[in-house]
Amino acid sequence: LARGVTEPDLKGRHVVVSAGGTREPLDPVRFLGNRSSGKQGYALARTAAARGARVTLLAANTALPDPAGVDVVPVGTAVQLREAVLKAAADADAVVMAAAVADFRPAAYAEGKIKKKDGHDPDPIVLVRNPDILAEISADRARPGQVVVGFAAETDDVLANGREKLRRKGCDLLVVNEVGERRTFGSEENEAVVLGTDGSETPVPHGPKEALAETVWDLVVQRLK
Numbered sequence: 001l002a003r004g005v006t007e008p009d010l011k012g013r014h015v016v017v018s019a020g021g022t023r024e025p026l027d028p029v030r031f032l033g034n035r036s037s038g039k040q041g042y043a044l045a046r047t048a049a050a051r052g053a054r055v056t057l058l059a060a061n062t063a064l065p066d067p068a069g070v071d072v073v074p075v076g077t078a079v080q081l082r083e084a085v086l087k088a089a090a091d092a093d094a095v096v097m098a099a100a101v102a103d104f105r106p107a108a109y110a111e112g113k114i115k116k117k118d119g120h121d122p123d124p125i126v127l128v129r130n131p132d133i134l135a136e137i138s139a140d141r142a143r144p145g146q147v148v149v150g151f152a153a154e155t156d157d158v159l160a161n162g163r164e165k166l167r168r169k170g171c172d173l174l175v176v177n178e179v180g181e182r183r184t185f186g187s188e189e190n191e192a193v194v195l196g197t198d199g200s201e202t203p204v205p206h207g208p209k210e211a212l213a214e215t216v217w218d219l220v221v222q223r224l225k
């Protein structure tokens with residue numbers, strides 16, 4: 001397929017993309033968060049819209065302009081993101097979980113700002129597990145044939161870890177990034193391998209996040225047929 005000429009191969013489809021990173025509040029002014037900028041998710045939303053899809057973008061704490069023609073739903077925490085994903089996925093042809101979801105949240109939320117106490121050590125922060133949204137929507141598809149895509153940032157044995165994660169999550173495709181210094185977070189570029197449950201491995205060379213997004217949609221379109 002010639003690039004630069006956009007084929008409306010997602011016309012008539014509804015796709016849901018999550019982007020950014022969840023924030024888990026400790027008190028009214030503090031949270032546990034992560035460094036996801038949301039740029040990869042926004043690139044997925046823009047490219048899907050350009051290919052004709054109706055796009056719902058679930059934006060977790062991003063500071064990026066709303067892509068034109070995309071329905072943007074802001075969310076804060078993992079629990080809020082789960083609610084928004086379940087709602088939007090009900091009639092979706094594909095769901096792409098590009099958001100970095102906090103694995104844990106503080107067990108307690110302090111209604112008032114946590115204060116220092118002279119002569120006292122700080123209280124430890126107790127964490128509880130967040131729901132695994134990707135595993136849940138993969139196990140319980142809202143529609144038959146719905147394509148579910150996950151993202152994973154891995155170190156060490158990246159492909160073996162990715163294969164294991166694809167199996168564990170139950171999604172159809174897993175985009176695996178190798179993380180390291182100066183890679184991925186906040187960057188305009190990305191490099192990845194997309195693993196499929198059919199055993200496929202699609203390498204995406206270092207390049208703009210749009211290029212990775214186009215490859216993801218190519219693989220989704222193949223599976224929607």
Ligand code: CTP
Nearest residue numbers: 097099101103130131132133134150151152153
């Ligand atoms: N994910 C999710 N819900 C969670 C955690 C992760 O939906 N509570 C999704 C992410 O959006 C991503 C994928 O799962 O698409 C993989 O995230 P990752 O953090 O790599 O997976 P984990 O199972 O949390 O594994 P790890 O222990 O390596 O963090």
Ligand code: CA
Nearest residue numbers: 100101102103
């Ligand atoms: Ca995780």
